[in-house]
Amino acid sequence: MSLELRKIKITDVKFDDSNKIENGILYLNKKIMEELVTEDKRIKSVSFDIARPGESVRIIPVKDVVEPRAKIDGDTFPGLFKETIEEAGNGITYALSGVAVTTTGPIVGFQEGLIDMSGPAADYTIFSEINHVVMTIKKNDNIDAHEHEEMVRLAGIKLAKYIATIGFEYEDYEAEVYEWESIGERYNKYPDLPKVAYVYNCMSQGLLHDTYFYGRDSKLMLPTLISPLEVMDGAIISGNCVSPGSKTTTYHHENNAVIESLMSRHGKEINLVGIILNPLMTTLKEKYRNIMLTVRTVKMLGVDGVLISQEGFGNPTTDLMHICKGIENEGIKTVIITNEDAGEDGMSESLPDSVTEADAIVSTGNSNESFTIPAMDKTIGDLEAIKRITGGHADSINEDGSLKIEVQIIMGSHNLQGNTFLTAYTK
Amino acid sequence: MIIYTNNILVEKKYKEKVKVIFVEGNYGQVLIKVRDQVHLGCHILNHPLYGSVKPNETPFRSVAVEEGKELDLESVDIIEYALLTYKKYMENAEKIKQDKYPDEITDDFRMIDLDLFSNAMDGIIKA
Numbered sequence: 193m194s195l196e197l198r199k200i201k202i203t204d205v206k207f208d209d210s211n212k213i214e215n216g217i218l219y220l221n222k223k224i225m226e227e228l229v230t231e232d233k234r235i236k237s238v239s240f241d242i243a244r245p246g247e248s249v250r251i252i253p254v255k256d257v258v259e260p261r262a263k264i265d266g267d268t269f270p271g272l273f274k275e276t277i278e279e280a281g282n283g284i285t286y287a288l289s290g291v292a293v294t295t296t297g298p299i300v301g302f303q304e305g306l307i308d309m310s311g312p313a314a315d316y317t318i319f320s321e322i323n324h325v326v327m328t329i330k331k332n333d334n335i336d337a338h339e340h341e342e343m344v345r346l347a348g349i350k351l352a353k354y355i356a357t358i359g360f361e362y363e364d365y366e367a368e369v370y371e372w373e374s375i376g377e378r379y380n381k382y383p384d385l386p387k388v389a390y391v392y393n394c395m396s397q398g399l400l401h402d403t404y405f406y407g408r409d410s411k412l413m414l415p416t417l418i419s420p421l422e423v424m425d426g427a428i429i430s431g432n433c434v435s436p437g438s439k440t441t442t443y444h445h446e447n448n449a450v451i452e453s454l455m456s457r458h459g460k461e462i463n464l465v466g467i468i469l470n471p472l473m474t475t476l477k478e479k480y481r482n483i484m485l486t487v488r489t490v491k492m493l494g495v496d497g498v499l500i501s502q503e504g505f506g507n508p509t510t511d512l513m514h515i516c517k518g519i520e521n522e523g524i525k526t527v528i529i530t531n532e533d534a535g536e537d538g539m540s541e542s543l544p545d546s547v548t549e550a551d552a553i554v555s556t557g558n559s560n561e562s563f564t565i566p567a568m569d570k571t572i573g574d575l576e577a578i579k580r581i582t583g584g585h586a587d588s589i590n591e592d593g594s595l596k597i598e599v600q601i602i603m604g605s606h607n608l609q610g611n612t613f614l615t616a617y618t619k
Numbered sequence: 620m621i622i623y624t625n626n627i628l629v630e631k632k633y634k635e636k637v638k639v640i641f642v643e644g645n646y647g648q649v650l651i652k653v654r655d656q657v658h659l660g661c662h663i664l665n666h667p668l669y670g671s672v673k674p675n676e677t678p679f680r681s682v683a684v685e686e687g688k689e690l691d692l693e694s695v696d697i698i699e700y701a702l703l704t705y706k707k708y709m710e711n712a713e714k715i716k717q718d719k720y721p722d723e724i725t726d727d728f729r730m731i732d733l734d735l736f737s738n739a740m741d742g743i744i745k746a
Contacts, residue, residue, distance in 0.1 A: 300727035337730060398735040401670055411738060435671040474669035474739040476697075506668035506704065510697065535711045544668060544704040545697075560711065580724060582673055 193281050193372040195421040198365040202290040205242050205323045211355075213362045218291055220325065220355065228354055229327070234343045236332045241572045243294075243324040247309045248569035251326055253577045254305035254603045255295040255433045257319055257443040258348050260288040261426055262356035269349050269426035271407025280406075281372065281421030286359040292443055293352040294324040296573045299340050299400065304581050305436035305603040313565045313597070316605040316613060319443075326572050327351060338399055345404075345431050349442065353426075370455065372419045375465055375493070382463040389466045389490050390450055391500040391515060392418070393508060394440065395432045396471035401504075402431035403440075405469065415470040415486040420451045428469070432503070435582045437559050437600030438531050438608055440503050449611035450501050450529070466493045470515070472508040479511055487518035500528045502608040505559070509545040520549035527552040531606040534558045536598070556607065557614040559583070559600035567593030620664070620744065623652045624681035628733040636744055637683075647705050649680040654698045660687040663694040665739040667701040672731060674705045675712035679732035683740065 201216055208219035222240050229238045243249045261268045265283045294307070307319045314320035329347055331340050359365070373381070394403035396410040403410040405418075405428055418427070428445040451467070458464040470486045473479060490498055498519050502512050512528055519526045532542035532555055542558065578584040583601025590596065599605045599614075606614055622633055625642045633639050642649045650667055657663060661684040670677075684694075720728070 300724075300731060337727075338734075395671070397670055398738040399731055401735065432671075435673070439671075474735065475665045475742055476663060476693075478742055479666065504671050506671065507666035510666060533707070535707065540707045540711065541703065545700050580676075580720065582671075582676065 193419055193421050195281050195370045195424060196284045196367055197287055197370065197424060198284060198367045199287050199289045200359045200362055200365045202288050202323060204244065205291055205325060207240070207242070211358045213358055216364070218288065218355070218358065225351060229329070229347050229351055232343055232347060234332055234335050234339060235347065236330045238347070239328045241326040241328070243309050243326055243572060245309055245321050245323065249309040250568040250571045250575070251294060251296060251307045251324060252305070252571065252573045252575060253296060253581060254307055254436065255297070255299070255344055256348050256430055257441040257603065258293045258352035259443050259446050260291065260293065260352040260356035261446060262286055262353050263425070264360055268353055268356070269429060272346060272349060272429070277406055279422065280425035280427040281419050285425055286356050286365070288356055288359055291323045291325065292319070293348050293355065294326045295329065295344050295348040296326060297329045297344065298574070299344065300337055304433045306578070306597070306601050307603050308565060308568065311566050311568070312563060313602055316599055316602045318611055318613065319603055325351070325355070328573065341399060341431065345429070349429060370421050370424070372421050378463060378465055382459055385459070385461065385463040386496040387465050387494065388454065388462045388497045388499065389468065389493050389495045390454060390464070391486055391490065391498060392467055392469045393472050393501060393503050393511060394428065394469060395503045395508070396473050400432065400434050403471070404429045404431055410471040411473060413471055415468050415482050415489060417489060418467050418469045420455055420467060423448055423451055435504065435600065436603045437583065437605040438503065438505050440607070440609065441604060444604060444607055444609055444611055447611060449607070449609045450499060454499070465495060470511070472503060472511050474507055483511060483514045483518060486515050487522065490519050490524065491522050495524060498524055498526045500526065502528065502530045505531065505533060506544055509543055513545050513547045513550055517547040517549040525552070527554060529554045529556060529608055529610060531556045531608060532558045533560055536560050536562050554610070556610060556612055557599065557605070559598060559606055561599045562596065564590070565595050565597060620683055620685055621656070621661070622681060622683045623649050625649050626679040626681050626729055626732050628729055629681045629736055632733065632737065633744070645678055646674050646680045647709065649682060650698065650702050650705055653682045653684060654702060656684055657691070657694045657698045660689055660691070661685065661694065662687050662691045663697055664743060665736070667698060668704060669739060670731070670735045672728065674708040677728040677732060678725065679728055681732060681736040683743070
């Protein structure tokens with residue numbers, strides 16, 4: 193498996209009569225985008241907006257953030273728009289970095305996710321540093337919540353995929369070639385390096401709490417060995433937006449920080465031999481089956497160390513801890529990544545489950561940390577939503593327009609693959 | 620199997636199939652009912668902290684248990700941790716004013732709860 197990822201750095205986005213990229217500026221035709229998105233007859237109307245780094249702009253509530261990616265010779269985000277499925281992770285993929293398609297608009301009454309493009313909240317999310325093509329979608333009557341969620345999710349991916357094709361003619365890109373050989377080849381290639389596996393947890397629980405693998409609901413899958421290259425090609429997308437700080441958006445999947453970090457060390461410090469995608473389900477039977485299968489796969493890979501990333505909080509902490517326990521009991525060193533809910537003062541017990549074997553934890557921060565953010569000149573979406581979303585409350589809006597928030601309201605603020613600014617370095 | 624719920628949609632969907640005990644109370648009161656049964660030997664079937672809507676946000680909770688005679692320590696661990704988590708969220712929530720949700724938002728919480736619970740139960744009971 194070999195993937196050439198051609199990254200085009202987009203520095204600005206403007207609406208224009210035609211679609212093109214010139215000198216790093218992405219020009220988009222609203223009418224063409226509208227026609228594309230409204231091909232889905234469930235959609236009543238769509239409107240577009242642009243939010244740029246440094247602007248006094250707030251986007252709320254955010255559903256998903258998608259980096260535009262498309263293949264010249266194949267299908268990114270496979271399994272979504274065609275019945276046939278091509279294996280992702282081969283060939284040439286264009287990625288427009290510095291820009292994302294960001295979906296907003298109500299699905300259910302409680303809404304999730306805030307992105308500020310400037311001010312103190314901007315320091316807490318990677319999304320303040322990229323341009324956003326914000327899409328507000330309204331549904332036709334008689335579309336239920338499940339259809340509505342699917343409609344918004346697919347529209348975001350479809351537009352992102354389309355925008356990326358504009359890059360095909362643009363020659364100013366940085367290319368990186370990734371190789372993914374068979375397990376045997378990787379073992380033989382770096383016999384002296386420590387062998388490492390990555391357990392990639394994903395939410396799989398129901399409406400607004402789902403993940404899709406090759407377009408299919410991850411609730412229907414078992415823990416599966418996957419390739420990092422297919423993740424870069426959009427084989428995993430997010431259907432998950434409740435509790436925004438700890439959710440893996442599609443952008444986070446495409447740019448999985450654990451995968452990027454492991455791949456950059458592969459062949460130098462470590463030998464990355466496998467990634468196991470594990471669905472986080474809610475019945476105990478399914479949890480324990482998936483824990484057992486994940487631990488067994490790790491054991492069969494014969495690795496020396498494992499890294500586990502988390503998604504969500506609460507019941508997924510049980511999976512996280514028990515996978516860690518199972519792997520550690522096999523004598524394999526394990527590190528887990530999780531956020532903490534330790535209360536506003538940081539004094540509450542921070543995890544809803546724990547095991548003594550979890551002796552190496554990377555924390556992505558306390559999601560209840562609170563602070564005040566100033567009013568923005570422009571809000572895309574609905575500011576009132578803040579009263580009903582995780583990290584906001586009825587008194588969140590102060591008289592002067594500033595907002596009292598918890599850090600977890602910010603989209604991706606403590607992303608659990610570590611793609612976050614909440615970080616610490618040791619020397 | 621017994622389902623403890625304060626969600627009328629869950630009661631309606633499952634009451635013809637299994638024993639459903641409707642709890643006139645909040646999220647925490649459902650957990651307490653389940654906790655009491657766990658200490659009498661019931662095994663928990665679905666994780667009580669399912670979903671990502673926080674205990675201080677959604678008023679709804681539905682937990683299925685299987686009757687048993689021996690104490691299941693794993694179930695004890697899970698329900699006690701869930702109650703601690705619930706209390707933590709409620710204590711922290713008391714420091715801030717929660718919005719009084721209008722009926723349509725309460726309906727949305729009810730619908731999401733039914734969806735998450737039904738997805739969990741799909742592997743156990745068809746209804």
